[in-house]
Amino acid sequence: MEHGVWFYDHEIFIRIGFFFGTLFFLTFLEYLFPKRKKLGYQRTRWFSNLAIVGVNSFFVRLIYPLLAVDVALIAQQRGWGLFNHFHYQGWLAFFIGVLILDFAIYLQHMVFHYVPLLWRFHKMHHADLDFDVTTGTRFHPVEILLSMGIKMGVVIVFGISYLAVLAFEVILNASSLFTHTNLLMPKKLEKVIRMLFVTPDMHRVHHSIYRDETNSNFGFNLSIWDRIFGTYRSRPRDGHLDMTIGIDEFRKPKFLKLRWLFAIPFIRDTEE
Ligand SMILES: [Zn+2]
Ligand SMILES: [Zn+2]
Known part of the structure; x- marks a missing residue:
């Protein structure tokens, strides 16, 4: 933890700085190089999708006395979990820890699609009628709370370090914004990034109204899990510009309002 003290002392600034920095940067890029024409309702969508971040942070702090990073510190002190058991927290453990968390979030995303009770909560994310950087912050509080619990479990079992958990959470926040950006990227660049990471074009397929497309591309950071486990789909059948975003249910604009989320x-x- 010695080299982690600075990060520990500045944790909140690191999180907030990265989040807003990424949000402003990607919103600006989206404005300069938009990919699709939007349906509209921009003001309602942006307000709801961003306001829910505040609500979710509030609920997490209210319900969990400790966060995943705190659990990582306790696990390290008590020798819980794989890496702590072997007293190994070197750079390889950091790297593998981030990888394990990314894989766990991929699996969790798939489970949220296939277990009907969990899909009820996750479909709120899919009910957005447009796809832009703010879609990346639109998650139901129940999904956020469950996800935090699952993450803590993974941290304890593997003994993932404080720094690896913090790095993963900061990366996940930023990449969730990036993968939802309505961004026109140079084709070659997109292809290169996609070899390892999820791109907006890859994740947009996941927001298609067709259920078979929704049930593909579950990855958040790395694109490798979808390729390895056969859930990868390179493009939507109607094309990126003509595809319909959202789900069959909840197509009325009123459902974009915060209370309906x-x-x-x-x-x-x-009713029709
Ligand atoms: Zn999903
Ligand atoms: Zn999404």
Whole structure:
């Protein structure tokens, strides 16, 4: 932990700085090089999608006395988990720790798609009618809370270090914004990045209205998990510019409002 003290002391600034820095930078890029024409409702969407970040942070702090990073410190002090058991927290453990967390989040994402009760909460993320940087912050509080619990479990089992958890969370926040950006990227650059990382074009397929496309490209950071486990789809069948974003249910613009975001898991929109 010696070399982690600086990070520990500045943790909140690192998190907030990276989040807002990435958000402003990508919003600017999106404005300069937009990929798709949007349906609209920009003001409602942006307000709801960003306001829910505040709500989610509040709930996490309220419900969990400790965060995943704190759990990592306790696990290290008590010798819990694989890496701590062997007293190994070198750079390789850091690297493998981040990799394990990324794989866990890939698996978790898949489970949220296939378990009907969990899909109710996750489909709120998919009910956005457009796809832009703010879609990357739109998650139901219940999904965020469950996800934090799962992450803590993984940290304890493997004894992942404080720094690896902090790095992973900061990277995940930034990459969740990046993979939802409505960004026109040079084709060659996109192809190179996609070899290892999830790009906006890759993740947009996951926001298609077709269920088979929604159930593909589950990765958040690394694109390798989808390739290894056969859930990779290179492009949407209707093309990136003509594809419909969202799910069949909840296509009325009123569902983009903040209060409806909380309600989506508990209701069904059957009327036409
Ligand atoms: Zn999903
Ligand atoms: Zn998404």
